[in-house]
Amino acid sequence: MTDVGARSVLLVRQQGQFVTVQDYGRMGWKRFGVPRSGAMDLLSLAVANVLVGNSLHAPALEFMFVGGEYELLAEGGRRVAVTGGSFPVFQNGKRVSAYRSIQLSRGDILRIGAAPDAVWGYLAINGSFAMPRELGSASTNVASGIGGLDGCALRAGDAVPLGTSVLDAGQPNVEQTFYAPQRPKSLLVRVVLGPQDNYFDPKSLDVLLSEPFTITHHIDRMGYNLLGPKLVHARGPDLISDGVVPGSIQVPGSGQLIALFADCQPTGGYPKVATVLSADIGRLAQSRPGSTVRFYSVTIEEAYEARLSFLRRFEQLYHQITTVSQDYVQQPQLV
Amino acid sequence: MPTAPPNRLDFPRFLPVGDTGLLVEFGDAISLSLNMAVVELDRSLAKARLPGLVESVPTYRSLLIEYEPALIRLPKLIERIKLLLRASKPRSHGADRQLLVPVAYDEGSDEDLATASGLLGLKPDAVISAHVAAHYRVYMIGFMPGFAYLGGLPPELHLPRRNVVRSGAPEGSIMIGGIQAAIAARPLRTGWYVIGRTPVRGFDKTRAEPFLFRAGDNVRFRQIDDKEFERLVAKAAEGSLVIEVVE
Numbered sequence: 001m002t003d004v005g006a007r008s009v010l011l012v013r014q015q016g017q018f019v020t021v022q023d024y025g026r027m028g029w030k031r032f033g034v035p036r037s038g039a040m041d042l043l044s045l046a047v048a049n050v051l052v053g054n055s056l057h058a059p060a061l062e063f064m065f066v067g068g069e070y071e072l073l074a075e076g077g078r079r080v081a082v083t084g085g086s087f088p089v090f091q092n093g094k095r096v097s098a099y100r101s102i103q104l105s106r107g108d109i110l111r112i113g114a115a116p117d118a119v120w121g122y123l124a125i126n127g128s129f130a131m132p133r134e135l136g137s138a139s140t141n142v143a144s145g146i147g148g149l150d151g152c153a154l155r156a157g158d159a160v161p162l163g164t165s166v167l168d169a170g171q172p173n174v175e176q177t178f179y180a181p182q183r184p185k186s187l188l189v190r191v192v193l194g195p196q197d198n199y200f201d202p203k204s205l206d207v208l209l210s211e212p213f214t215i216t217h218h219i220d221r222m223g224y225n226l227l228g229p230k231l232v233h234a235r236g237p238d239l240i241s242d243g244v245v246p247g248s249i250q251v252p253g254s255g256q257l258i259a260l261f262a263d264c265q266p267t268g269g270y271p272k273v274a275t276v277l278s279a280d281i282g283r284l285a286q287s288r289p290g291s292t293v294r295f296y297s298v299t300i301e302e303a304y305e306a307r308l309s310f311l312r313r314f315e316q317l318y319h320q321i322t323t324v325s326q327d328y329v330q331q332p333q334l335v
Numbered sequence: 336m337p338t339a340p341p342n343r344l345d346f347p348r349f350l351p352v353g354d355t356g357l358l359v360e361f362g363d364a365i366s367l368s369l370n371m372a373v374v375e376l377d378r379s380l381a382k383a384r385l386p387g388l389v390e391s392v393p394t395y396r397s398l399l400i401e402y403e404p405a406l407i408r409l410p411k412l413i414e415r416i417k418l419l420l421r422a423s424k425p426r427s428h429g430a431d432r433q434l435l436v437p438v439a440y441d442e443g444s445d446e447d448l449a450t451a452s453g454l455l456g457l458k459p460d461a462v463i464s465a466h467v468a469a470h471y472r473v474y475m476i477g478f479m480p481g482f483a484y485l486g487g488l489p490p491e492l493h494l495p496r497r498n499v500v501r502s503g504a505p506e507g508s509i510m511i512g513g514i515q516a517a518i519a520a521r522p523l524r525t526g527w528y529v530i531g532r533t534p535v536r537g538f539d540k541t542r543a544e545p546f547l548f549r550a551g552d553n554v555r556f557r558q559i560d561d562k563e564f565e566r567l568v569a570k571a572a573e574g575s576l577v578i579e580v581v582e
Contacts, residue, residue, distance in 0.1 A: 243399025
């Protein structure tokens with residue numbers, strides 16, 4: 001149990017499932033075997049940050065399925081928000097809303113349950129967290145012990161140090177709300193074929209692009225195991241290890257697909273039949289076990305248009321916030 | 336029907352990796368010349384400072400480049416890379432570094448040195464001599480932070496990796512498996528054989544340069560005894576262990 005003292009902290013009373021500090025990710029270290037890490041659903045992270053007045057990609061807590069319970073120990077209170085899906089959120093036992101900024105006072109207890117329409121949730125807090133950046137980022141990679149709180153997932157009793165509040169204490173509360181995304185039970189995911197699509201027989205590519213694949217329960221921040229018709233290797237399942245990216249769909253000897261995500265190792269030795277568009281990675285990550293996905297092949301040019309659209313969505317977030325309270329209007333700080 | 340093996344003239348190949356990646360492949364084998372081409376292009380790109388380049392990852396025979404399509408797109412990126420390849424002279428971006436790595440053989444090995452020696456039909460001392468005599472090259476860092484894959488393991492030390500993975504290989508493990516050698520920076524589970532251990536830290540996040548080994552480094556090993564190993568471990572812990580590096 002950490003001695004909290006006079007610092008502002010968020011105290012973990014009950015651990016959620018795999019809760020880690022994540023921001024936009026860690027760039028520039030893949031050549032040393034360090035994954036990018038960062039939020040599984042970058043857009044939901046950004047929405048949470050905007051709702052509390054942080055910069056878009058500031059560190060927040062990411063949790064898997066269940067958020068856990070927290071106590072705010074900070075003078076003057078803090079604004080928080082939960083995004084990612086329709087998570088049930090309780091402030092001192094009273095039901096409040098995800099996708100809405102919540103004003104917590106010192107000593108308030110926040111509890112976050114499980115959502116029916118998401119895997120990953122985000123808890124952002126005004127002022128973000130004060131932990132040092134490691135290799136340029138606060139993102140946690142548990143396998144390598146880098147980032148976050150001592151490179152670990154959060155446990156009950158952890159006190160997560162808060163950064164300085166970016167709003168003065170005493171300003172009237174501005175409630176801001178957003179709209180939770182629609183999540184279909186069967187998701188269409190866009191891919192660019194390759195880089196090793198030529199390792200598979202052509203019938204297998206047809207299978208990839210026409211059959212549904214089911215998300216299994218074997219999912220984590222490194223990758224998701226999918227279940228579906230087998231793909232057939234034309235040249236054997238081994239490959240001299242080369243670079244992989246989040247979004248890569250690799251196919252080991254089993255012929256089953258593994259979709260790689262934020263914590264995937266930067267290199268791998270299985271052929272990669274296709275790569276999910278950066279714009280669709282977050283949506284795929286939010287597909288719950290048991291749901292199905294279908295892959296749809298696009299050209300590089302179409303993929304570029306999708307990315308530009310995706311980047312624009314981040315820019316538009318500030319304009320999409322609906323201010324509920326009319327007493328005081330303040331634009332969130334762009335840091 | 337299996338596809339035909341790639342022709343030499345097909346390389347270098349430029350393969351899109353989604354909307355933010357490009358794989359530049361120089362060949363389809365583990366070979367010194369292919370890896371030199373990868374490392375050379377990686378260094379050229381670093382010097383060229385192309386706008387829109389996020390990072391690049393050198394591996395055995397290909398370079399993965401991550402870029403931002405809002406700033407640069409594939410046709411232009413490929414064109415610039417081809418120019419760099421044409422302009423490049425061998426070793427024009429600096430000679431490879433030479434590193435001398437101290438190893439306490441059989442340290443941390445947990446019977447692996449004995450097992451590997453038995454399988455190779457050699458006495459452990461002969462395995463050590465062969466390992467120390469060789470000249471190695473770091474082909475890539477991958478699989479885990481700071482995990483260095485080395486080429487140059489002498490043929491008499493080639494043996495298949497185990498089917499059953501062993502746990503508890505410590506950080507600093509000096510390993511052999513297949514035709515490759517490796518230096519692990521963190522503890523791991525592995526199917527390779529751990530024949531010794533180095534006190535040198537391949538990854539230390541408190542260091543100004545957290546990672547020691549890079550693709551293109553030349554590596555040689557020197558044997559130390561247990562006492563020297565303990566002494567150097569203590570130095571590494573306080574951040575004062577210096578490894579001999581010749582640029």
